[in-house]
Amino acid sequence: MSRSLAALVIGNSKYKKAGKLKNPANDAADMAVALAGCGFTVTTLIDGTHKQMDKALLDFKASLKKTDVGLFFFAGHGVQIAGENYLAAVDVKVTDEAEAKHSSLALNRVIDMMETSDTKTDIIILDACRNNPWARAWRGDDARGLAPVYAPRGTLIAYATSPGQLASDGKGRNGAYTAALLEHLATPDVSVEAMFKRVRNTLSAATAQKQISWEHTSLAGEFYFNLSVAQRITDYGPAALSDDLFEIDTKKKSHKIISELKSLTWPRQNPAMAGITSGMIGKVAKDTLFVMGRNIYQASTGNSNSATSFIHDFNAKTAGAPIVSRKAILDGMLFEIFFDKTGALRDEPKFRRFNEVFELQRFAALKSSFDFLAACLLPYAGRYYAIPGKGHEVVADVRLGKKNNEAIVEVFVGGQQVLRIDDDEPGGWGDADDGKIHYRKRTKKQVEEWLSEQLIVPERLLKISFSHPVAADEILHLPMGWTCRLPA
Template identity: 30%
Template structure:
């Protein structure tokens, strides 16, 4: 029987220079002595035929590669059982191999690096990265440090390049023997002459773009919110289109927020564009803005919240080319009826932009319209974000739209402050010339925080096969999904159930989930019943295990027996779990945001549907005076100069 022989290791694919020596190997197990015969393709009468390789009757086959060829090995025993290995594709490249080390052992070695290019919009973009390797290496292309989906070959092609394709490209070449990175290739998209009203897009460039997005919604001691989920998700997708390395996080405690800000600012450097965005509860005190973590006690206190001005101060210390802070949170003063706060000047380093969703002592609102939850400010921010305009001009467009919105007219007005000395735009291209070392360090750090587990195929004793895949909704939310790829005639009614150890919270389930949650969660998965969402990965202290239970029925003579087989999959510490943000969290209460927030109910002009707005104001602010003679705890370093702010 064929099953008596087991091929433990098949010969690998290889990519080598012409006339290079390659050893192909097969490892098989069976009863008694095994016999081997290697085969390859031979051209006969203009057609390729499978023929025996003369004298190739050992487990190892040594060849001197003179052309691209395929090889397979037949393994048979004395009982007339036989098995064939998978075909091994040996690719012979007639290209320069001068840089190949004399003692090369097959690790990835890049022979052809991608070249910089300057193109007109609509032209074809072609980048090539070719590497030797035994086994044949895999490719992954990156633009501005962000991996490009489905760009996993040695050739990257864009049939009609646009401004969104400009940036710095790198290719990672990997195998089980190691990893190698290509030289960076800058791609310029040369625009035609702009109109008089548009600033030339090529006037300014960034050495890199980095963004930290935080959305807090499930509060332990305060009313919950709904919109931050979609706000952070949609904004993150738009920023990725602009070439930003995006770290998006939901439901962070005070310690986790501070750690995330620290890690974020470590990735900033001279010439980098840095963007910080927050959606959640907030308040203002003594001219400073505070962001409320999910574990903040009642009442709020500055010592248990995150000071925005301190975040900007840390960004400024890195001398970024552009620092942007966008806050979709309330700014109610800590004492009702207090005098307006006095804004102290910020260090005049320039190129600093604040975009506040609302003005001083005012609330910021989120709305739900036909199941769609969004913050009013972020709704219009996402509308204009991709415009190739100066950052402040984009925010002015946002301000105008918010002012026209009947839901919040007279209740919420965007406030913009900046010390922007140059007409920099979020759409400015990335050029890393002279900064390649720093760029690669950021890429390694960013890739580490966004690394997904590899897809796995699990084989069960009953003969069924289940494929387990992974995706990331946010940097601290892992999506695990499973599907049955193969079954057997005697195995019917198969279903798969997933669970994790340790158990991770699912913040998307439960009462009050809006329709846009469902769209976000189920839009990319066919079988939601075979999917789990593991949230709060920053709290992981040990490797994460996924349990995959296969339930199936077996038909017996007079009955049907229900069976279960299980396997565990170790996925390590995926995404942000390995970045040191964890601390012990409190379990948030399950809030329905619609139950307790100020209602702003009005009818839209275009239809009868009712839209309700919910405040993101801070609850339980202590009644203390705004002015003070001595600094509060944790506020000593918050005195920053706001000179030249508009």
């Protein structure tokens, strides 16, 4: 199941006429990361002026064309004027209510824009129920918090607290409401309504029931911020996607082969591979073939020459088998690279035979397997320069040092310098006792292989340019403890 998700996230802290709020900028930055992790394409605006907020909303409207789900998040000052809600820009004019209205973003405008878009589901989240710091300067009543609003069909509007009540700026990095959101947002397989109930419970406990969040919903269908792969992918059953749940029946030849492949002993794995023939493949259920594919890849990374040979000669080894059966085995091999035995995304892919398997992407008849992988990885798009399986080329420009011509100094992808200290790996600049960068000597080919793994892009699709010509046998200096990975 593929979903198109877009979000506009705004956090205003540095108000010119009300002093600085501590949390909203942090709230927006952290929500942007969380939403990106759930598959949203996120636009973030920090400390937006009225003009910037207006433009951001117009751009957001354009981005919602052919989008399934739109989400708007605002943290900062929100005020109620004559029963309507306004989200204050950092340069809001506060002489009177009229000026404030015309220099703020009207919540009704956001609602109307999202209602008339192509989206099926719209979510508006407001951590903006703080006190009105300008109330004394205005003639009108000091209406507390934000007013309730009508939620059009397919829309959920979530407030940090109940209508007419106030929420305070938090004591930590995040406001209490956003902190609760961040705790529950990415919980797998929890519907959006159930997620907000969890947020309400957490928020209530954190504030001694002084702040109770509230939602108005007219959603017509179910929405989940984070669907586990077993819920998103229906091609195979849960026991295949989480193959630690797959029950082995050794009376079946195919199950016996899987059992031997799971042995982690190549003297048992190699003979088992001999039993995988085109005739046998055509008689086996696709869930079993998927699990078999997973374990063929696992065996190949553990030095089973027969499993590795099967990958290299996949077309020949499976020739004559039904297309759906061949697909199930290759689907399993690709899935095993990126997902663990519970069906969760690996922190780091299994790279040992990564490039060998992705060589099969050259064959048009096998395209559906790579489409399957791309669908599995789509919610994690923010972790990749290009979603594996899509077949997109990635260009990397490597700059070598001037004083030390062999030292890799910078790596540019998409115009951005991406080489950085890996905080999770010792040996980088921050961990070196002498304060110097230490290097590993690597050939040009080894550097290219390293970049393929770092960028998670098959070598066939990775185009690398060096700042000056590098001979095939030339030794380059690769900084130890540095990475090109996108931050998780």
